[in-house]
Amino acid sequence: MLRFIIRRLLITIPTILVVITITWTLVRLAPGNFYSAEKKLPAAIEQNLREKYGLDKPWREQYLRMMGQIIRLDFGSSIGYPDQTVNAIIARSLPVSATIGILAYLLALVVGITAGSIAALKQNSKWDYASMTLAMLGISIPNFVLGPILVLVFSLMLYWLPPSRWEGFPSWNVILPVITLSGIYMAYIARLTRAGMLEVLNSDYIRTARAKGLSETQVVTRHALRGGLLPVVSYTGPALAFLLTGTVVVERIFALPGLGGYFLQAASNRDEPLIIGIVAFVAIVLLLMNLLVDIAYAYLDPRIRY
Amino acid sequence: MNEDESKRPPEIDVVESSPPGAPLSPSVAAPLDDAVLHTSPEMAVAEGDIRFTGEPDGDAVVRGTSLWKDARRRLFKNKLAVFGLVVVAVVTLGSVLGPTILKLTLGTSPDYISSDAALIKSFPPFTAPDGSFSWTHPMGTDRQGRDLLARVLQGGQISLMVGAIATLMSLIIGVSYGAVSGYLGGRIDNLMMRIVDVLYAIPYIILVIVLLAVFKNQTPRGQVILLFIALGSVSWLTMARIVRGQVLSLKNQEFVLAARATGVSTPRIIFRHIVPNTLGPVIVYATLTIPTVMLSEAFLSFLGFGVQPPLASWGSLVTDGIQNIGIFPWQLIFPGATMALTLFSLNFLGDGLRDALDPRMRKF
Numbered sequence: 001m002l003r004f005i006i007r008r009l010l011i012t013i014p015t016i017l018v019v020i021t022i023t024w025t026l027v028r029l030a031p032g033n034f035y036s037a038e039k040k041l042p043a044a045i046e047q048n049l050r051e052k053y054g055l056d057k058p059w060r061e062q063y064l065r066m067m068g069q070i071i072r073l074d075f076g077s078s079i080g081y082p083d084q085t086v087n088a089i090i091a092r093s094l095p096v097s098a099t100i101g102i103l104a105y106l107l108a109l110v111v112g113i114t115a116g117s118i119a120a121l122k123q124n125s126k127w128d129y130a131s132m133t134l135a136m137l138g139i140s141i142p143n144f145v146l147g148p149i150l151v152l153v154f155s156l157m158l159y160w161l162p163p164s165r166w167e168g169f170p171s172w173n174v175i176l177p178v179i180t181l182s183g184i185y186m187a188y189i190a191r192l193t194r195a196g197m198l199e200v201l202n203s204d205y206i207r208t209a210r211a212k213g214l215s216e217t218q219v220v221t222r223h224a225l226r227g228g229l230l231p232v233v234s235y236t237g238p239a240l241a242f243l244l245t246g247t248v249v250v251e252r253i254f255a256l257p258g259l260g261g262y263f264l265q266a267a268s269n270r271d272e273p274l275i276i277g278i279v280a281f282v283a284i285v286l287l288l289m290n291l292l293v294d295i296a297y298a299y300l301d302p303r304i305r306y
Numbered sequence: 307m308n309e310d311e312s313k314r315p316p317e318i319d320v321v322e323s324s325p326p327g328a329p330l331s332p333s334v335a336a337p338l339d340d341a342v343l344h345t346s347p348e349m350a351v352a353e354g355d356i357r358f359t360g361e362p363d364g365d366a367v368v369r370g371t372s373l374w375k376d377a378r379r380r381l382f383k384n385k386l387a388v389f390g391l392v393v394v395a396v397v398t399l400g401s402v403l404g405p406t407i408l409k410l411t412l413g414t415s416p417d418y419i420s421s422d423a424a425l426i427k428s429f430p431p432f433t434a435p436d437g438s439f440s441w442t443h444p445m446g447t448d449r450q451g452r453d454l455l456a457r458v459l460q461g462g463q464i465s466l467m468v469g470a471i472a473t474l475m476s477l478i479i480g481v482s483y484g485a486v487s488g489y490l491g492g493r494i495d496n497l498m499m500r501i502v503d504v505l506y507a508i509p510y511i512i513l514v515i516v517l518l519a520v521f522k523n524q525t526p527r528g529q530v531i532l533l534f535i536a537l538g539s540v541s542w543l544t545m546a547r548i549v550r551g552q553v554l555s556l557k558n559q560e561f562v563l564a565a566r567a568t569g570v571s572t573p574r575i576i577f578r579h580i581v582p583n584t585l586g587p588v589i590v591y592a593t594l595t596i597p598t599v600m601l602s603e604a605f606l607s608f609l610g611f612g613v614q615p616p617l618a619s620w621g622s623l624v625t626d627g628i629q630n631i632g633i634f635p636w637q638l639i640f641p642g643a644t645m646a647l648t649l650f651s652l653n654f655l656g657d658g659l660r661d662a663l664d665p666r667m668r669k670f
Binding site (some may be wrong): 011014015018022023026027136137139140141142144145148149151152156244247248253263267268270275282 | 605
């Protein structure tokens with residue numbers, strides 16, 4: 001197990017470096033820069049600013065400097081928000097994105113596993129067909145269509161829920177973004193649960209459990225779910241990556257001050273430290289979470305040994 | 307699912323492997339069926355695949371059913387897949403021919419702003435400027451007074467084209483990478499697959515956003531081409547893994563040995579002898595890649611990095627529709643519903659193809 005973790009870490013670190021290097025190269029290769037805006041700065045001021053951010057040095061030095069910063073997890077200061085460090089921006093916006101993301105994933109787990117299990121237990125019944133068609137709809141309706149339609153129905157027509165803005169965690173404002181974001185994961189998780197459960201329900205150890213006289217509820221909750229949910233566990237990694245792109249959309253629809261909004265703004269403004277800071281941060285979090293998921297998977301499934 | 311480890315024999319064709327025209331009477335059907343299924347339990351042969359036709363007396367002929375024939379039969383039995391196929395065909399035809407037909411019949415075109423649109427620009431569906439019923443704009447008009455149906459069909463051209471071209475790119479890169487890696491094996495294979503592992507872990511959509519954002523000062527056409535390249539170059543990884551898994555199980559087959567013995571060059575063996583045999587899973591996965599890519603395109607257009615005006619895609623039409631959702635909801639609902647219906651159909655078609663071509667892969 002330890003060897004497995006070490007081997008995975010050895011892949012994770014170069015991956016993070018590759019992500020950062022690609023991002024940096026893209027930002028550098030593209031024509032123009034932060035200062036090529038419509039409103040031209042006086043040459044002397046631009047020169048001073050360039051010196052401040054180290055943009056006058058040769059590119060090797062700049063690259064190494066950036067890498068050094070990232071290793072120390074200090075992403076420097078933003079160019080677009082001159083009085084703020086990238087770390088401060090991340091610290092401020094991350095809780096918003098994380099709250100929405102975690103709530104959405106929990107909702108997706110509860111609904112998806114329930115629907116998927118029912119579909120598997122009553123295979124080829126109308127419950128099965130109904131939930132799988134719904135799941136396919138969930139996969140096919142993009143969240144930026146679902147979100148506005150929810151707003152249209154629940155805010156603009158029924159006046160039940162506020163349409164946008166962030167007002168802290170326990171508030172009515174969270175409901176629509178969370179539902180919008182979780183739609184597609186619910187669908188995926190329901191499909192994965194169904195497939196996993198169907199495979200497990202036909203296996204010998206379930207027959208044994210039934211043969212020794214356990215009630216159907218016990219067979220399902222104690223035995224089948226543990227094996228049947230393994231695909232869902234391994235989906236957690238990709239889901240996290242999707243959650244990220246999902247939050248970008250949801251934050252824009254519902255005007256939430258999350259990480260995604262800052263990232264988009266930084267990318268459009270060529271705010272290099274902020275782009276690289278957010279990309280590096282996200283890549284590190286994502287890869288570490290993937291590692292955790294893999295370890296959890298190995299722990300849950302006794303058939304897997306590394 | 308783990309394609310890497312799948313050691314599936316290539317398309318095993320039950321009937322063709324027996325001598326053609328061998329005198330078999332229908333009464334031996336069951337034993338043969340059993341024997342075949344037992345000798346290779348893994349292969350993708352569904353029950354009832356072996357059919358005997360011909361006269362029972364004397365020269366009964368076994369008609370060979372190929373993998374493709376079987377697949378077609380299974381596909382057409384699957385109602386949802388057929389539904390998907392029909393919808394995809396209709397939407398594609400509509401997008402290609404629709405704008406021209408509309409211009410000839412209703413006189414509307416994606417760029418045409420009617421003169422009576424000067425005062426009120428957004429007409430609801432089936433409504434003329436004076437509020438009476440009219441066939442001119444079945445989906446209403448957009449904020450500029452352009453016919454929404456024509457815009458949706460024109461948007462379909464770009465959305466479908468992005469889906470098709472990016473998938474084609476991922477197909478070319480993924481198949482060649484996977485086939486070369488799998489066939490060469492050893493250290494090269496190891497290195498090539500570690501590269502894929504590293505790339506797999508990258509949150510690529512973030513890189514695509516950065517790429518599209520920093521290279522943004524483009525003509526609309528240039529932006530679409532950039533979109534093809536960006537989406538195509540990040541969606542080949544799974545394809546490479548699938549093809550490699552297939553090639554690993556194919557490369558030790560007799561027909562490869564035969565090709566090598568007769569002195570066929572390595573590239574020719576890979577691309578003429580092995581790759582054609584991996585087509586089943588490749589087609590299935592490519593079909594499932596199209597909706598994913600189209601969704602990514604819509605997502606990028608929604609964020610403002612994708613298709614730029616005056617060009618339109620479903621994603622950019624939805625984005626325009628969101629602006630005035632409270633007043634003109636049809637501007638969101640029609641493009642959104644068209645896109646969702648198309649993605650829905652493509653997903654069902656892909657699922658159906660997978661069940662038909664490769665029942666063992668039925669996982670998700």
